[in-house]
Amino acid sequence: MTDTSQARDKLALAADLPLEDGLRLYQQVAPQVGYAKVGLSLFVEHGPAAVAAFQKLGARVFLDLKLHDIPNTVELAAARAGALGVSLLTVHAAGGEAMLKAAVKGAREGARAKGHEAPRVLAVTVLTSMSAEDVTAVGFSGAPDVAALRLARLAVGAGVDGLVCSPREAEAFRRELGPTPFLCTPGIRPAGAAKGDQSRAETPAFAVRAGADLLVVGRPIHTAADPLSAARSIAEEVFTA
Numbered sequence: 001m002t003d004t005s006q007a008r009d010k011l012a013l014a015a016d017l018p019l020e021d022g023l024r025l026y027q028q029v030a031p032q033v034g035y036a037k038v039g040l041s042l043f044v045e046h047g048p049a050a051v052a053a054f055q056k057l058g059a060r061v062f063l064d065l066k067l068h069d070i071p072n073t074v075e076l077a078a079a080r081a082g083a084l085g086v087s088l089l090t091v092h093a094a095g096g097e098a099m100l101k102a103a104v105k106g107a108r109e110g111a112r113a114k115g116h117e118a119p120r121v122l123a124v125t126v127l128t129s130m131s132a133e134d135v136t137a138v139g140f141s142g143a144p145d146v147a148a149l150r151l152a153r154l155a156v157g158a159g160v161d162g163l164v165c166s167p168r169e170a171e172a173f174r175r176e177l178g179p180t181p182f183l184c185t186p187g188i189r190p191a192g193a194a195k196g197d198q199s200r201a202e203t204p205a206f207a208v209r210a211g212a213d214l215l216v217v218g219r220p221i222h223t224a225a226d227p228l229s230a231a232r233s234i235a236e237e238v239f240t241a
């Protein structure tokens with residue numbers, strides 16, 4: 001069997017489950033998965049305790065709050081997130097340049113105040129659940145990949161550390177924005193897996209070949225009869241892509 005443990009740095013479990021279930025699942029897949037993503041449902045219910053619980057298991061925590069508000073409010077929230085010692089924090093690129101700069105400043109200051117390394121601030125471009133029709137309906141001009149690249153340029157110009165995008169956009173982001181931005185791709189579906197609400201999904205191998213640094217996977221692992229072997233086969237795809 002391939003030693004896939006090196007893929008740990010490239011995989012995040014989206015722990016969109018009740019806390020106890022999420023912790024149990026993370027422990028099962030931890031040999032293959034280095035990050036636990038604490039998203040809106042866990043944070044609304046448990047707040048910072050959810051972050052601390054995954055950190056206690058040795059996970060690097062990806063705090064996915066998708067902040068999107070006026071700059072002052074986002075700076076305050078990002079500072080609190082930085083103070084929790086998380087590794088990654090999301091904001092919406094569509095919040096605009098001033099908001100993105102405020103997020104980066106807040107996250108760095110909050111982390112420094114507590115002696116933590118600053119989290120990477122990742123800007124979400126166009127949600128992977130959105131189809132071309134959805135993108136037009138909300139008023140973004142151009143196809144999803146065009147809108148995503150425009151938002152990505154804006155966010156990188158504002159100083160964010162990375163971007164969240166569909167695997168379909170990662171290659172163009174790399175080509176246009178160079179090697180520095182940390183590219184995170186949700187919307188990961190192994191061949192044959194149910195898409196659910198994801199419109200712009202691709203396989204793990206596709207995402208890695210396109211230049212993704214981190215793949216976020218939720219339901220394909222949650223719903224697997226054997227989550228560790230599901231995680232291992234995703235890791236194998238990552239490792240061999």
Ligand SMILES: O=C(O)c1cc(=O)[nH]c(=O)n1[C@@H]1O[C@H](COP(=O)(O)O)[C@@H](O)[C@H]1O
Pocket residue numbers: 014015016037039064066090124126127128129164165166186187188196198216217218219220
């Ligand atoms: O920011 C994210 O992580 C995110 C952005 C995006 O465009 N699409 C997206 O699916 N996500 C998150 O990635 C995870 C995907 O989960 P699954 O579809 O279950 O694999 C969820 O936790 C989403 O909140």
